[in-house]
Amino acid sequence: MARPYVVLSVAVSLDGYIDDTIPERLYLSNDRDFDGVDALRADCDAILIGAETVRRDDPRLWLRSEQRRAARVAAGKPANLVKVTVTRSGDLDPAAKMFHQFIEAGKPLVYTTIEGREKLGDQLDAVAAVTAITDTDFWGTLLDDLGHRGIERLIVEGGTQIHTAFLSAGLADELRYAVAPLLIGQADAPRFVQPADFPGGSRRRLEFVDATVLDDVVVLRYLPKSTRSIPTGQSVTR
Numbered sequence: 420m421a422r423p424y425v426v427l428s429v430a431v432s433l434d435g436y437i438d439d440t441i442p443e444r445l446y447l448s449n450d451r452d453f454d455g456v457d458a459l460r461a462d463c464d465a466i467l468i469g470a471e472t473v474r475r476d477d478p479r480l481w482l483r484s485e486q487r488r489a490a491r492v493a494a495g496k497p498a499n500l501v502k503v504t505v506t507r508s509g510d511l512d513p514a515a516k517m518f519h520q521f522i523e524a525g526k527p528l529v530y531t532t533i534e535g536r537e538k539l540g541d542q543l544d545a546v547a548a549v550t551a552i553t554d555t556d557f558w559g560t561l562l563d564d565l566g567h568r569g570i571e572r573l574i575v576e577g578g579t580q581i582h583t584a585f586l587s588a589g590l591a592d593e594l595r596y597a598v599a600p601l602l603i604g605q606a607d608a609p610r611f612v613q614p615a616d617f618p619g620g621s622r623r624r625l626e627f628v629d630a631t632v633l634d635d636v637v638v639l640r641y642l643p644k645s646t647r648s649i650p651t652g653q654s655v656t657r
């Protein structure tokens with residue numbers, strides 16, 4: 420089975436951060452952008468986030484729109500997506516919302532290392548399907564496994580480590596990058612990506628698809644795998 424098409428989705432502040440250091444969850448998006456992400460989720464089969472985002476934000480990873488959920492069911496799909504997370508430490512709370520709410524697509528999937536599997540023991544087995552990945556190509560193996568499970572489109576929603584891993588390994592087909600009008604300004608806050616060796620190096624231009632203005636949020640789309648580079652973009656939709 421083919422690997423899924425991978426869409427990375429992120430909301431960033433004007434100064435490149437994806438969160439601040441205040442414990443309460445920060446929402447960078449506005450209503451129209453949340454709806455855009457909801458529409459993108461509805462077109463996917465699975466949604467993946469890193470364990471740190473599970474611990475910090477405890478998201479439900481659901482489709483907010485009842486209409487979109489109904490349309491999926493009418494098309495023979497589960498109302499919500501297959502939920503996926505990754506951990507090395509095994510530090511995942513079995514009570515996390517992603518394991519209990521909106522799980523019409525079946526038990527959420529947890530991918531881990533051999534060590535992570537040992538640390539986890541059986542504590543997640545009642546709420547998740549845990550897979551230990553033995554080889555060095557963690558992300559490639561994970562995508563192969565998702566492909567075998569029939570996942571054709573995967574949305575990856577962060578955080579920093581996960582976006583960095585997909586982009587540096589050349590595994591992201593599409594990037595949806597929403598810019599929100601905030602200046603976080605905190606050195607310890609997480610950024611979109613960490614320093615890494617990205618394919619093509621620091622001078623490579625990603626192929627631009629389009630830009631959409633959603634009130635005070637601007638959504639940019641790129642094709643990170645494409646070898647075509649376009650120096651200036653003209654396509655702006657309001």
Ligand SMILES: NC(=O)c1ccc[n+]([C@@H]2O[C@H](COP(=O)([O-])OP(=O)(O)OC[C@H]3O[C@@H](n4cnc5c(N)ncnc54)[C@H](OP(=O)(O)O)[C@@H]3O)[C@@H](O)[C@H]2O)c1
Nearest residue numbers: 429430437438469470471472506507508577578579580581
């Ligand atoms: N603005 C946005 O669009 C957006 C979206 C999502 C998240 N965020 C923010 O991003 C921040 C979290 O980012 P983050 O970089 O700290 O964490 P993260 O990317 O959410 O998760 C990182 C964790 O994933 C696991 N992991 C990473 N690589 C792995 C591998 N190869 N094998 C197995 N497990 C692996 C590890 O879990 P263990 O530690 O358990 O080993 C690692 O600590 C939060 O502040 C969150 O709010 C923002």
